[in-house]
Amino acid sequence: MKPHWKRRRFLLAWLLTLGLMFTAGYQHQPAVDIDLDGMVAVAHRGAASYAPENTMAAFQKGLEFGADFLEADVHMSKDGELIIMHDESVDRTTNGSGLIRDLTLEQIKELEAGSHFHPDFFGEPVMTLDELLEAFYGKIGLVIEIKHPSLYPGIDEKVVELLSQYPSTESIIVQSFDIDTMKRIHELDPDLQIAVLMKASFVPISPGKLDELTSFADYINFNISFVSRRTVNEVHERDGKVLVWSKKDKRLIQKAVFYEVDGIITDFSRWPFEPEIQVAEE
Numbered sequence: 001m002k003p004h005w006k007r008r009r010f011l012l013a014w015l016l017t018l019g020l021m022f023t024a025g026y027q028h029q030p031a032v033d034i035d036l037d038g039m040v041a042v043a044h045r046g047a048a049s050y051a052p053e054n055t056m057a058a059f060q061k062g063l064e065f066g067a068d069f070l071e072a073d074v075h076m077s078k079d080g081e082l083i084i085m086h087d088e089s090v091d092r093t094t095n096g097s098g099l100i101r102d103l104t105l106e107q108i109k110e111l112e113a114g115s116h117f118h119p120d121f122f123g124e125p126v127m128t129l130d131e132l133l134e135a136f137y138g139k140i141g142l143v144i145e146i147k148h149p150s151l152y153p154g155i156d157e158k159v160v161e162l163l164s165q166y167p168s169t170e171s172i173i174v175q176s177f178d179i180d181t182m183k184r185i186h187e188l189d190p191d192l193q194i195a196v197l198m199k200a201s202f203v204p205i206s207p208g209k210l211d212e213l214t215s216f217a218d219y220i221n222f223n224i225s226f227v228s229r230r231t232v233n234e235v236h237e238r239d240g241k242v243l244v245w246s247k248k249d250k251r252l253i254q255k256a257v258f259y260e261v262d263g264i265i266t267d268f269s270r271w272p273f274e275p276e277i278q279v280a281e282e
């Protein structure tokens with residue numbers, strides 16, 4: 001076996017542990033040490049396979065599991081508060097209904113955001129970005145995704161203003177699928193680490209477009225299903241980094257290692273044990 005794989009023993013031991021763990025259901029899964037051998041691990045919406053996504057419970061799990069970053073999705077309420085939730089509406093993940101932009105913080109705080117995942121999490125509240133920073137700043141990195149910024153005029157300035165209240169943003173990455181918003185955020189605070197999320201329709205990316213993106217973005221992030229090793233190399237040649245995500249691809253880690261990406265964004269989803277990537281003996 002190639003030396004490349006020999007260096008991956010920790011990763012594969014972890015994968016084996018996960019494969020065995022997931023037979024038992026979330027309640028019985030023990031915390032695991034994560035060592036991706038150089039790649040960073042980003043807990044997608046918190047450790048969203050273990051606790052209700054984008055809630056304190058899921059973020060705590062991500063911290064407990066040893067992730068390097070917590071990823072959180074951000075919208076804006078009717079009264080201009082930065083709300084952590086994936087969807088534009090509260091319907092799927094809470095006991096309420098309606099669009100976040102039509103609800104006030106007070107109304108959103110009355111919602112229950114845990115029991116859609118499991119009754120054990122009944123009472124879990126919706127969080128704000130302030131609360132996330134308050135709880136986790138300095139303990140773990142944060143990847144803050146601005147969702148649909150065109151729906152929320154001024155959300156970019158609000159996020160930058162909030163982050164400016166912290167002494168350093170070196171462990172914070174701000175990301176979005178909206179490239180123009182990310183460019184503007186870079187202009188507002190050139191020290192902030194920026195990631196642009198690529199849609200399938202953006203690839204293949206021309207060399208000129210990659211030059212443009214890497215001129216303001218530190219990370220170019222892809223779903224694993226539509227990135228290639230060549231594209232990762234092209235980003236690296238421009239001193240950019242690549243994080244990949246997937247909820248569905250069972251070979252996420254295997255591909256991420258092969259493509260030599262800089263990290264994975266995952267909800268610690270149900271990755272089955274895959275015998276073909278077992279580590280070989282020295």
Ligand code: G3P
Nearest residue numbers: 044071073145197245265
């Ligand atoms: O961080 C990448 C990923 O979060 C983008 O997809 O829909 O889960 O926010 P989504």
Ligand code: CA
Nearest residue numbers: 071072073145
């Ligand atoms: Ca996200």
